[in-house]
Amino acid sequence: MTDNLLADAQSILPEIVAVRRTLHRRPEVGLQLPATQSIVVAELKRLGLEPRLGSAVSSVTAVIQGAQPGPTILLRGDMDGLPLHEDTDLEFASETGDTMHACGHDTHISMLLGAARLLVDRRASLRGNVLLMFQPGEEGWHGARYMLDEGLLDSAPTPVEAAFAIHIGTRYPAGTIALRPGAIYAAADTIHLTVRGRGGHASTPHLEVDPIPVAAEIILALQTMITRTVDVFDPSVITVGRVVAGTRDNIIPETAHLDGTIRTVSEATRAKVHAGVRRVVEGICAAHGTTAELEIEPGYGVTVNTPSFVGMVGDLVIELLGPDRVHVLDAPLMGAEDFSYVLQRVPGAMVQLGARPADVDEATAPQNHSNRVVFDEASMAAGMALHAAVALRYLGGGSGK
Ligand SMILES: [Zn+2]
Numbered sequence: 001m002t003d004n005l006l007a008d009a010q011s012i013l014p015e016i017v018a019v020r021r022t023l024h025r026r027p028e029v030g031l032q033l034p035a036t037q038s039i040v041v042a043e044l045k046r047l048g049l050e051p052r053l054g055s056a057v058s059s060v061t062a063v064i065q066g067a068q069p070g071p072t073i074l075l076r077g078d079m080d081g082l083p084l085h086e087d088t089d090l091e092f093a094s095e096t097g098d099t100m101h102a103c104g105h106d107t108h109i110s111m112l113l114g115a116a117r118l119l120v121d122r123r124a125s126l127r128g129n130v131l132l133m134f135q136p137g138e139e140g141w142h143g144a145r146y147m148l149d150e151g152l153l154d155s156a157p158t159p160v161e162a163a164f165a166i167h168i169g170t171r172y173p174a175g176t177i178a179l180r181p182g183a184i185y186a187a188a189d190t191i192h193l194t195v196r197g198r199g200g201h202a203s204t205p206h207l208e209v210d211p212i213p214v215a216a217e218i219i220l221a222l223q224t225m226i227t228r229t230v231d232v233f234d235p236s237v238i239t240v241g242r243v244v245a246g247t248r249d250n251i252i253p254e255t256a257h258l259d260g261t262i263r264t265v266s267e268a269t270r271a272k273v274h275a276g277v278r279r280v281v282e283g284i285c286a287a288h289g290t291t292a293e294l295e296i297e298p299g300y301g302v303t304v305n306t307p308s309f310v311g312m313v314g315d316l317v318i319e320l321l322g323p324d325r326v327h328v329l330d331a332p333l334m335g336a337e338d339f340s341y342v343l344q345r346v347p348g349a350m351v352q353l354g355a356r357p358a359d360v361d362e363a364t365a366p367q368n369h370s371n372r373v374v375f376d377e378a379s380m381a382a383g384m385a386l387h388a389a390v391a392l393r394y395l396g397g398g399s400g401k
């Protein structure tokens with residue numbers, strides 16, 4: 001079944017690269033990506049598909065109906081760029097000045113369009129449907145949630161039973177696939193804390209309530225809480241990335257403000273760490289007579305891969321690309337993914353496509369979100385072929401159901 005997929009993907013690669021470069025020149029950020037959306041719509045129409053547009057956000061979906069009836073599998077490509085200036089010397093570098101496809105979502109769009117073409121050509125062997133999900137707002141905007149709320153999983157002739165996504169990155173060599181059963185990405189939540197004391201003269205702290213040492217104690221105690229309450233084999237991280245207090249040396253300010261991120265890889269540990277943060281903050285503030293205004297803002301949940309589905313994907317990578325191209329991760333990646341919303345609803349998997357150019361040193365390769373990141377475009381052939389192979393195998397009655 002996979003015999004011709006990679007060769008066919010390679011033969012359409014030049015056209016897919018051209019689409020990718022067009023997208024790369026004009027990245028859009030957030031939930032409304034009108035120019036990107038119109039390119040996707042035009043490309044889908046060229047394939048004879050009927051794109052449907054979201055109403056709340058600039059999403060696009062389309063269904064490839066197989067020749068025979070069956071369930072629906074969802075394939076996802078996210079579409080948004082990031083708000084930063086591109087500093088590569090690519091001839092197709094961003095022309096906007098302040099946005100860049102630094103997470104490679106332009107390649108995700110292009111690979112999914114390429115996979116759609118491979119699948120349209122193989123409609124006869126599809127027993128069921130493929131739902132293409134082009135989503136805006138992956139970079140912290142919860143774009144997938146809007147699409148789910150608009151009935152994404154019921155927008156094909158049969159309900160979506162499984163879902164698959166690929167993320168490109170420069171951490172792994174070009175053309176390799178990194179995967180793992182279970183958690184693949186962390187949950188990411190944000191701490192916003194204001195410690196409120198009473199301001200006054202720095203020479204008389206006994207007359208005031210100084211919030212700064214209280215904030216300092218909280219920063220350290222959060223690290224102790226994590227290491228003393230969470231199993232060392234259950235990855236979890238708290239980083240306080242922003243501390244703001246005071247204006248000059250001889251003033252005790254009224255408040256100290258902290259912002260931090262919490263990363264966990266199971267929902268149980270996520271809840272436990274949230275409770276731990278609250279306990280530490282409330283306890284230390286009470287001990288020193290300050291008050292605390294604490295908000296833990298929920299971000300994306302844990303992205304959890306279904307083990308049997310990952311097994312199917314791993315087998316396909318070996319068939320398509322060869323046994324040396326599959327890389328099983330020892331531990332989850334501590335980034336977070338909007339695709340977690342989809343995998344909370346249906347089984348499936350998300351994998352990483354390695355796209356570090358051969359001439360770039362592993363140790364210093366600019367990573368996703370870098371102003372200098374460059375992805376190996378030829379790797380997109382592997383991504384297209386894998387998208388299509390997963391759909392064909394799943395609908396052909398492979399494992400993973
Ligand atoms: Zn990103």
Ligand SMILES: [Zn+2]
Pocket residue numbers: 103104105138167
């Ligand atoms: Zn991304």
